[in-house]
Amino acid sequence: MTAPSPTGGPGFYARRLARPGAVLAPMAGYSDAPMRQLAAEQGALWTVSEMISSRGLVLGGDSEKLTLGRPYPGEAGRVVQLFGAEPDILAAAVARAEAWFAPAALDLNMGCPVPKVRGRGGACLLQTPEVAYELVRAMRQATTLDVSAKIRLGWDSDRSVEVAQGLAAAGAALITVHGRTSAQRYTGEADWEAIARVAASVPVPVVGSGDVKSAAQARARRGSGVAAVMVGRGAVGNPWLFRALATGDDAAPGAHERARTALRHARLHVAFYGRDRFGLLSVRPLRKVLPQYLPDHPELREALVQVDTLEDVARALAPLLPGERLPGEPPEQAVPGFPLACPEHEEQVAAAAP
Numbered sequence: 001m002t003a004p005s006p007t008g009g010p011g012f013y014a015r016r017l018a019r020p021g022a023v024l025a026p027m028a029g030y031s032d033a034p035m036r037q038l039a040a041e042q043g044a045l046w047t048v049s050e051m052i053s054s055r056g057l058v059l060g061g062d063s064e065k066l067t068l069g070r071p072y073p074g075e076a077g078r079v080v081q082l083f084g085a086e087p088d089i090l091a092a093a094v095a096r097a098e099a100w101f102a103p104a105a106l107d108l109n110m111g112c113p114v115p116k117v118r119g120r121g122g123a124c125l126l127q128t129p130e131v132a133y134e135l136v137r138a139m140r141q142a143t144t145l146d147v148s149a150k151i152r153l154g155w156d157s158d159r160s161v162e163v164a165q166g167l168a169a170a171g172a173a174l175i176t177v178h179g180r181t182s183a184q185r186y187t188g189e190a191d192w193e194a195i196a197r198v199a200a201s202v203p204v205p206v207v208g209s210g211d212v213k214s215a216a217q218a219r220a221r222r223g224s225g226v227a228a229v230m231v232g233r234g235a236v237g238n239p240w241l242f243r244a245l246a247t248g249d250d251a252a253p254g255a256h257e258r259a260r261t262a263l264r265h266a267r268l269h270v271a272f273y274g275r276d277r278f279g280l281l282s283v284r285p286l287r288k289v290l291p292q293y294l295p296d297h298p299e300l301r302e303a304l305v306q307v308d309t310l311e312d313v314a315r316a317l318a319p320l321l322p323g324e325r326l327p328g329e330p331p332e333q334a335v336p337g338f339p340l341a342c343p344e345h346e347e348q349v350a351a352a353a354p
């Protein structure tokens with residue numbers, strides 16, 4: 001069993017909101033342990049896991065090793081997001097997530113436009129908000145940790161104020177609002193005036209989400225009365241956005257630091273996921289991520305979108321990292337013949353890296 005996070009516990013959100021900074025959004029396929037680690041190191045207020053099926057946790061074959069929920073070594077300040085539609089299953093999933101994944105708080109997904117499991121979870125809950133209120137009450141009874149919910153404005157029209165008020169009355173400690181309806185998916189622009197209306201009408205902190213790509217935009221959005229701004233797509237390949245918002249220092253890192261961080265992201269990836277079902281230390285899922293660290297180096301893109309291994313990543317980034325030791329090369333003081341550069345060593349180095 002994983003020990004509860006020392007930085008979690010009741011009042012987690014209030015404590016974190018006392019600091020400056022922004023929140024890393026839950027993003028299926030992106031906000032995994034390596035991305036969360038890089039965001040947390042740069043000062044994200046907190047991070048949110050990819051959504052996890054409550055049914056999978058309780059009734060399926062999911063285990064403590066589930067990579068969607070498993071924290072990286074030493075992870076703190078990470079919220080676990082659950083989706084589902086049945087109060088008893090959600091309550092059991094909260095208990096299981098707490099025992100297995102050391103969350104700082106639990107969040108209910110009310111924004112996913114695709115119902116992935118039987119039942120009517122995700123954004124479907126916006127059509128039946130009274131079910132969502134019941135889910136929040138059940139989740140609260142299952143834990144002493146903060147329980148929050150993340151909504152869209154509505155299913156196909158804006159009923160966010162009504163829904164947010166109901167969620168707050170049901171005991172949600174915080175509400176995140178993505179300023180689009182479910183029908184909009186990701187089209188159009190997030191409606192920050194609607195988010196501001198929610199922030200002004202509920203007694204709990206509201207976090208705003210949608211289309212924040214820069215520190216300047218995030219600061220402007222704070223003016224809408226939200227307690228914090230959440231950043232999703234804009235943080236892919238740019239964890240320094242969190243540093244800017246935590247410290248006020250907008251200095252952008254140069255290509256060398258960005259390339260080093262991209263390589264480190266790949267190292268963290270293999271350290272966290274280990275070998276895939278083919279026995280490979282694959283970095284394929286990072287093909288969509290790595291080019292985003294270096295949008296100003298389009299000449300590297302072709303190589304970065306074809307990487308299979310850590311070595312491929314290092315080779316692709318080598319033009320920006322002269323003199324950098326490639327994975328697989330022995331460190332400078334290596335005793336000849338001593339196998340320091342074995343994959344396990346790489347994993348330990350990556351896990352221990354600051």
Ligand SMILES: Cc1cc2nc3c(=O)[nH]c(=O)nc-3n(C[C@H](O)[C@H](O)[C@H](O)COP(=O)(O)O)c2cc1C
Nearest residue numbers: 025026027028050051178209210211212231232233
């Ligand atoms: C690829 C992708 C996956 C997402 N997965 C989730 C999710 O698992 N849970 C959730 O509540 N929102 C999810 N979202 C929505 C984001 O958290 C966020 O609200 C939305 O992308 C708007 O913010 P952005 O413009 O900063 O990305 C996802 C968005 C994207 C693009």
